[in-house]
Amino acid sequence: MPQRPSLDSRIRPNTDALFQELQGEAVLLNLKTGIYFGLDSTGTRVWQLLQEHERISNIVTAMMAEFEVTEERCQEDLLDFVAEMEMNGLLIVGLDLSK
Amino acid sequence: MTDFHYGVYGISLRSEIPLSLPRPQRPGLVEIELCVGSPAMFSSAIRGTDLQSRSDWYHYAHLKDRSSYVRWKGLGEFLVSSDGGRITCTRAAEAAMESFQVYLLGQALSFALVKSGFEPLHATAVAVDGEAVVLLGDNGFGKSTLAACFLASGYPLLTDDLLLLQLGANGFAAHPGPPRIKLFPSVARRFLGSAAAGIPMNSETSKLVIPLDQRQSCQAALPLRAIYAIAPPHETRRAPHIRIEALPMRKAFLALVGNTFNYVIVDPDRLQRQVRETTLLLSGVPVKKLTYPRGLSHLPSIREAVLVDLNSSRCAVGPNRPI
Numbered sequence: 203m204p205q206r207p208s209l210d211s212r213i214r215p216n217t218d219a220l221f222q223e224l225q226g227e228a229v230l231l232n233l234k235t236g237i238y239f240g241l242d243s244t245g246t247r248v249w250q251l252l253q254e255h256e257r258i259s260n261i262v263t264a265m266m267a268e269f270e271v272t273e274e275r276c277q278e279d280l281l282d283f284v285a286e287m288e289m290n291g292l293l294i295v296g297l298d299l300s301k
Numbered sequence: 302m303t304d305f306h307y308g309v310y311g312i313s314l315r316s317e318i319p320l321s322l323p324r325p326q327r328p329g330l331v332e333i334e335l336c337v338g339s340p341a342m343f344s345s346a347i348r349g350t351d352l353q354s355r356s357d358w359y360h361y362a363h364l365k366d367r368s369s370y371v372r373w374k375g376l377g378e379f380l381v382s383s384d385g386g387r388i389t390c391t392r393a394a395e396a397a398m399e400s401f402q403v404y405l406l407g408q409a410l411s412f413a414l415v416k417s418g419f420e421p422l423h424a425t426a427v428a429v430d431g432e433a434v435v436l437l438g439d440n441g442f443g444k445s446t447l448a449a450c451f452l453a454s455g456y457p458l459l460t461d462d463l464l465l466l467q468l469g470a471n472g473f474a475a476h477p478g479p480p481r482i483k484l485f486p487s488v489a490r491r492f493l494g495s496a497a498a499g500i501p502m503n504s505e506t507s508k509l510v511i512p513l514d515q516r517q518s519c520q521a522a523l524p525l526r527a528i529y530a531i532a533p534p535h536e537t538r539r540a541p542h543i544r545i546e547a548l549p550m551r552k553a554f555l556a557l558v559g560n561t562f563n564y565v566i567v568d569p570d571r572l573q574r575q576v577r578e579t580t581l582l583l584s585g586v587p588v589k590k591l592t593y594p595r596g597l598s599h600l601p602s603i604r605e606a607v608l609v610d611l612n613s614s615r616c617a618v619g620p621n622r623p624i
Binding site: 220222225228233236238 | 550
């Protein structure tokens with residue numbers, strides 16, 4: 203059972219995750235399982251940001267600069283998002299991302 | 302030795318057994334050979350293989366040589382070659398030929414189509430003013446029933462259940478399927494008055510396979526006009542009115558991939574192609590959600606609503622709309 207990610211966790215997209223943007227929204231496909239996931243505009247932006255930033259806390263900072271949201275809410279939502287993406291094999295979370 | 306030559310879904314089918322299909326009108330997008338195999342050949346092909354199943358009567362396996370095996374209990378067995386160029390089949394003794402053909406030209410053929418590089422959709426399509434209007438939806442959503450209502454008003458059927466689209470210089474073309482429709486007897490009686498001419502599809506359903514004549518079916522590919530994703534029954538049961546709404550791209554995408562005809566082949570190459578082709582399709586064709594109250598008496602109004610929507614979107618876009 204993976205541990206819940208923290209703000210200090212480092213993350214990166216799994217190579218099995220295929221991202222397709224569609225007019226500001228997106229779909230993600232896990233190429234291993236064949237399961238699709240829809241991302242709304244906020245989820246799409248998070249996915250774009252996590253390709254630029256490795257640490258979750260940095261993504262929170264970037265999100266705070268773009269969205270009107272409290273820091274607490276932003277952290278909570280982002281950690282939920284990361285946990286769900288990890289559970290579905292779309293993100294790798296951990297200190298050692300070299301694997 | 303393949304003695305019979307047919308055209309269906311835009312492909313050329315060379316078959317050892319006679320099928321209820323038209324002769325090919327032009328060279329197919331691809332040629333698929335249909336051969337008859339012996340029970341011993343099928344037993345040998347799957348020896349030592351764990352079959353997967355989706356129900357008690359449907360089993361399949363991806364074999365080591367990248368061919369695929371599919372079986373419907375009491376109906377028949379199929380082996381589709383790795384490149385999709387050949388289907389070897391055998392019909393169960395108790396299966397009616399019409400019933401066998403439904404699965405051969407649907408599920409089994411979908412393996413060959415996907416392996417040949419196509420992305421067949423689970424959809425029914427009718428011809429409206431020389432263009433294909435597609436009704437998308439899972440089993441039981443009412444695709445064929447609504448199509449029967451179009452048929453009753455003189456709009457021919459293009460395909461029932463499996464839709465093959467192909468991108469050409471002028472946009473997407475929708476190819477004609479077998480000239481038949483699968484309907485419940487009550488629907489057939491209401492809209493076609495031809496229930497007596499239908500043949501039971503299989504023992505799992507009361508649906509009939511009803512052959513259509515040349516006036517009732519299209520023989521040539523048509524330009525794709527629009528796709529209507531039918532709302533699932535749990536939504537339509539509560540729907541007070543007919544509603545047609547454009548789907549956002551993300552939802553349209555998920556509706557299209559959710560209605561692939563073949564959800565069993567999931568290797569990465571196929572999945573990447575599915576994403577590519579679905580994105581391409583969405584860039585050229587509107588996908589709308591169609592929600593309506595259930596009940597045969599509503600269907601003529603639903604048909605009219607679709608026709609009005611088609612006309613209004615044509616006027617809004619203008620005659621030179623790009624496809």
